[in-house]
Amino acid sequence: MIDLRSDTVTLPSDEMRDAARDADVGDDVYGEDPTVNDLETQAAEVLGMEAALFVPSGTMGNQIAARTHTERGQELLCEEESHIYKWEVAGLAQHAEVQPRIIAGDDRGVITPEQVRQGYVETDLHRPGTGLLTLENTHNSKGGTAISPAAITAAADTAHDLDVPVHLDGARLFNAAAALETPVADIVEPVDSVMCCLSKGLGAPVGSILAGSAEFIEAATRVRKLFGGGMRQAGLIAAPGLCALENRNRLAEDNERAERLAAALDNIAGLTAHEPETNIVLIETDTPAAAFLDACEDEGVRGVPFDDHVVRFCTHWDIDDGDIETAVDAVERAVA
Ligand SMILES: *Cc1c(COP(=O)(O)O)cnc(C)c1O
Numbered sequence: 204m205i206d207l208r209s210d211t212v213t214l215p216s217d218e219m220r221d222a223a224r225d226a227d228v229g230d231d232v233y234g235e236d237p238t239v240n241d242l243e244t245q246a247a248e249v250l251g252m253e254a255a256l257f258v259p260s261g262t263m264g265n266q267i268a269a270r271t272h273t274e275r276g277q278e279l280l281c282e283e284e285s286h287i288y289k290w291e292v293a294g295l296a297q298h299a300e301v302q303p304r305i306i307a308g309d310d311r312g313v314i315t316p317e318q319v320r321q322g323y324v325e326t327d328l329h330r331p332g333t334g335l336l337t338l339e340n341t342h343n344s345k346g347g348t349a350i351s352p353a354a355i356t357a358a359a360d361t362a363h364d365l366d367v368p369v370h371l372d373g374a375r376l377f378n379a380a381a382a383l384e385t386p387v388a389d390i391v392e393p394v395d396s397v398m399c400c401l402s403k404g405l406g407a408p409v410g411s412i413l414a415g416s417a418e419f420i421e422a423a424t425r426v427r428k429l430f431g432g433g434m435r436q437a438g439l440i441a442a443p444g445l446c447a448l449e450n451r452n453r454l455a456e457d458n459e460r461a462e463r464l465a466a467a468l469d470n471i472a473g474l475t476a477h478e479p480e481t482n483i484v485l486i487e488t489d490t491p492a493a494a495f496l497d498a499c500e501d502e503g504v505r506g507v508p509f510d511d512h513v514v515r516f517c518t519h520w521d522i523d524d525g526d527i528e529t530a531v532d533a534v535e536r537a538v539a
Contacts, residue, residue, distance in 0.1 A: 205530045208507045210375075210403040210457070210482060210519035219408065219443035228438035231257075232428070238438030242445050246412040249448065250397060251388030254420035256413045256427060257441055261374045262291050263432050264398035264413040268370040269299035269335060270430075271423045272396070277301050277334030280322045280367070282308040284344035287337050287372055298430060301334060312342030313354050316361035323365050336362040339372040340390065341379045346515075347461075347483030349382035352390050359393035373399040374411075378481040381455040395419065404454050404482060406520040407447035409440045450520070457482040460518040460527050467531040468516075473538050484516040485509060498537035504530045 206212045215223075229235035239257050247255035258264040265287045269279060279301040281288045287295065288303050295303050306322050308314045319336060326332030338358060340350040359369040371394040373379070373387075380387045391397045396415035401407035413423055427433060434440075461479040465486075469476035473489040488495040492508040499506060506516045518527075 204503055204505060205522070205526050205533070206505045207516035207518065207522065207530065208505050210517045213406045213520040215408045215443050216406065216446070219406070219446045222442035222446050223439050226438040226442035228436040230435050231437045232433040232435060236436060236438045236441070238445070239441040242441040242448070243412075245445065245448055247414055249387060249451070250391055250399070250412070250414045252391070252397065252414035252416070254414065254417045256420050256423055257437065257444065258411050258413055258427060259409065259432050259434065261372075261398055261400045261402075261411040262294065263427070263430060264411045265291060265337075265370070265372055266294045266298040267413060267423050267426045267430060267432070268396050268398060268415075269295055269301060269337070270426045271419060272368050272370060273299060273301050273334030275300040276331050278304045278324050278331050280304050280306060280319065280333055280336045280362075282306055282312055282314055282339060282342070284308070284312060284342070285337060285339045285372065286343055286374065287339070289344065302331060304333070308342075308345075310345065311348040311350070312339060312345035313350055314338070314358055316357045319358050319361040320365070323367065333365070333367050335370055336367050337370045337372060338394070339374075341375040341382075341481045341483070343374065343483070346477050346485040347375065347378065347479060347481040349379040349480045351383065352385055352392075355390060356393040368395040369393070370395065371397040373397045375400070375403055375481065377451045378404050378454050378458060380451075382458050382481045387451075401444045401447040404457055404519060405447035405450050407440075407444045410444050453520075454482070457518040457520075457522075460522060460524065464516060464518065464527050464530065467527075468534060471535055471538055474534075482518045484518070486514050486516065488512050488514060495537070499534055502533035502537045504533045504537070
């Protein structure tokens with residue numbers, strides 16, 4: 204079975220399993236796990252941020268950021284299709300206790316400085332005030348679009364002019380960096396905090412990183428405890444995370460394979476591929492997405508439905524060039 208449902212389905216490499224077994228560990232709630240400390244230091248360095256925090260998932264990282272930056276009852280500005288708004292079980296309402304104000308981005312998920320200004324709400328007797336702007340890169344629901352540093356800077360600078368901090372959901376930030384041929388630190392330079400997943404394209408079994416100023420991370424550590432994310436001998440999962448960070452320069456390969464997959468699938472009658480910018484391939488199907496995916500599964504390929512007539516395939520660590528060819532042949536049979 205060629206599993207293209209998500210880049211989260213990867214299995215840990217032997218190197219990661221060895222690293223987990225051999226890791227030096229301690230109680231991380233006391234700050235005494237050397238492997239976690241090492242991961243946080245290295246991640247902060249790669250991201251060009253003062254400090255970083257190891258969290259169990261991307262969702263928790265985003266929600267900790269929203270809670271830490273805002274006060275209860277404020278508004279949070281975010282893009283309509285963004286993960287933090289759409290796919291986190293209304294965590295903004297339940298954990299961060301903020302009211303999202305959504306902005307419809309363009310077809311790539313980009314929001315303009317003008318939209319940020321329009322969405323901003325001042326604090327007064329009747330209005331809650333805007334506490335945070337969140338951005339997403341790559342933008343998952345828009346098909347893994349790699350948002351340019353210029354677009355991030357334009358939106359973030361506008362928010363800062365209004366005294367509103369900015370959080371970047373960079374679950375697939377390293378895929379964006381590969382596509383943009385720009386160091387991650389340059390992409391996140393204009394934002395106040397960033398979350399990136401170790402467990403997606405980077406291939407770790409568990410965990411994400413939240414990074415920002417030392418003061419922000421100190422406050423975020425307390426919120427992580429509040430949310431039940433304080434972990435003990437977490438070096439066992441941080442060690443594969445360190446291996447994952449080393450994989451960061453490999454992601455251009457996933458992006459290239461996605462491009463080849465999209466081009467080949469686009470040649471099949473009944474399918475229209477969006478041109479991928481990173482490792483996510485969106486395919487429009489003449490037949491209903493569910494029926495198409497059932498047929499694909501019978502031929503040995505898995506994807507996920509994204510809409511009634513749209514499916515998503517994702518390239519990752521466990522997919523090589525041969526798998527792409529095999530997958531294309533299988534989809535061809537499925538459509539026939
Ligand atoms: C996957 C994803 C997340 C959440 O990460 P989990 O580790 O699955 O909780 C957040 N934002 C985006 C854009 C994602 O794709």
